[in-house]
Amino acid sequence: MNDIAAIRRLLEVLVLIALFVTAYFAKDLLLPILLGFLLALTLSPLIRSFEKFGISAPLGAVLLIGCVGLIIFVLAGLSAGTVATWSDEIPTMGNEIRRKLQGWAQTVEDVRSATEQVEQIGTENGSGRPEEVVVKQPGLLNNAMNTGARIGGTVAVALVLALFLLASGDLFYLKLVQSFQTFTGKKRALKAVYDVERRVSRYLLTITIINAGLGISVGLYLFALGLPVPYVWGLAAFLLNFLPYIGGVIGAVLVGAYAIATFDSVGYAILAPLGYQILTGIEGQFVTPYLVGRRLELNTVAVFLTVVFWGWLWGIAGALVAVPFLVVFKVICENVTALNMIGHFLDKSAPDVAATAADEPAAEKPGG
Numbered sequence: 580m581n582d583i584a585a586i587r588r589l590l591e592v593l594v595l596i597a598l599f600v601t602a603y604f605a606k607d608l609l610l611p612i613l614l615g616f617l618l619a620l621t622l623s624p625l626i627r628s629f630e631k632f633g634i635s636a637p638l639g640a641v642l643l644i645g646c647v648g649l650i651i652f653v654l655a656g657l658s659a660g661t662v663a664t665w666s667d668e669i670p671t672m673g674n675e676i677r678r679k680l681q682g683w684a685q686t687v688e689d690v691r692s693a694t695e696q697v698e699q700i701g702t703e704n705g706s707g708r709p710e711e712v713v714v715k716q717p718g719l720l721n722n723a724m725n726t727g728a729r730i731g732g733t734v735a736v737a738l739v740l741a742l743f744l745l746a747s748g749d750l751f752y753l754k755l756v757q758s759f760q761t762f763t764g765k766k767r768a769l770k771a772v773y774d775v776e777r778r779v780s781r782y783l784l785t786i787t788i789i790n791a792g793l794g795i796s797v798g799l800y801l802f803a804l805g806l807p808v809p810y811v812w813g814l815a816a817f818l819l820n821f822l823p824y825i826g827g828v829i830g831a832v833l834v835g836a837y838a839i840a841t842f843d844s845v846g847y848a849i850l851a852p853l854g855y856q857i858l859t860g861i862e863g864q865f866v867t868p869y870l871v872g873r874r875l876e877l878n879t880v881a882v883f884l885t886v887v888f889w890g891w892l893w894g895i896a897g898a899l900v901a902v903p904f905l906v907v908f909k910v911i912c913e914n915v916t917a918l919n920m921i922g923h924f925l926d927k928s929a930p931d932v933a934a935t936a937a938d939e940p941a942a943e944k945p946g947g
Contacts, residue, residue: 599892606893610900611733615740617903618647621783623776626745640745648738654814659727661808672840679845733896771914778910783903785870790820793862797830800854804847806838820859821899823882827859877905881925 602609622643629639744751752772759765798813806812812834819826835852842848885905889897905925912922 603892606896607729607733610893610896611736612740613900613904614733614737615744617783617900617907618737618741619744620776620780620907621787622647622741622745623780624784626748636748637746640742643745644738644742651734651738655731658811658814661811672837675840676836679839771911774914775907775910779903779907782871782906786821786867786903789862789867789870790817792866793817793820793858796858797855800858801834801851804838804851804854806834806841806851812837816855816859818899820862821902823863823886823902825886827856827863830859831855877902877909878925878927881905 625643626636626639629642630636634642752769755772756765756769759768794813794815794817797816798809801809801812812830815833816830819830822829831852834855835849838848838851839845882902882905886898886901889901889904891897893900909922909925912918912925
């Protein structure tokens, strides 16, 4: 029996490794599918609200996905020209930043020169000078166009999949219930599915609205400072805020670099990243905990490891979907008895030790 259990555990580990390897190589296939399911979960409460007013699920799905697609198209159209212009001006902006931060840049230059001298000494002491091979990299504009085309294809597939999922209504839930043999199993499965949908959709929709509010606030603040194209930075703040902890830092650094290259005074330019950090701090410390609630708060360590892992696996896209995916997984764990222990680990709240001790049988006294 012990050998069989060991073999079973080994097979489970191998299956898990195979799943991650498959996810790594099938990113372009799995990412739009995952985004489509997350989008469908987010919009499902709105579909049910439409049905109360006599709007069918297919019509409601077309209206919602059409609005989402139109918003994405407008934002992409407004940002595309600016990003293309920036791709040509990056060298100039870099020189401008270097000129304004001359003192810090000189320190970095001294370190780089010392490193080159050490490498040159090592080369002269060697048997011969190695031949340098220069590989010509594709242009920045070509890379941007390829990335844009790939992102556009992913978004298009996700929108179409979400449209079909929302238009189908409760079809998938009914098929899931039919797969159980007993009435108790059907009832439990239906309850778990609706609980997952309700809590996950509430979380995703709330977080999306919060991030949109943060993006609008950042855009208005940068507009008040006089920073060009503030709506682009508002959109960047909206997307980066899906990255917990590091998204705000990345956004502040990018805004700070652009502000230094744009404004004449470095002291005035620092107001841009400072305000960005203050707004993200207010959102993270007060707004999100109040609106999301304690029940769906996640373990900080689990969130950090999940973001790091999915960022390594799928890059920036993986880091963006890591937390929504973790929330879905946590809710599933709480509704599946065999996975309850993992769900407790992912929870941020500390376990009730007193309640746990009360549930355990009292130990017998010596000599009793």
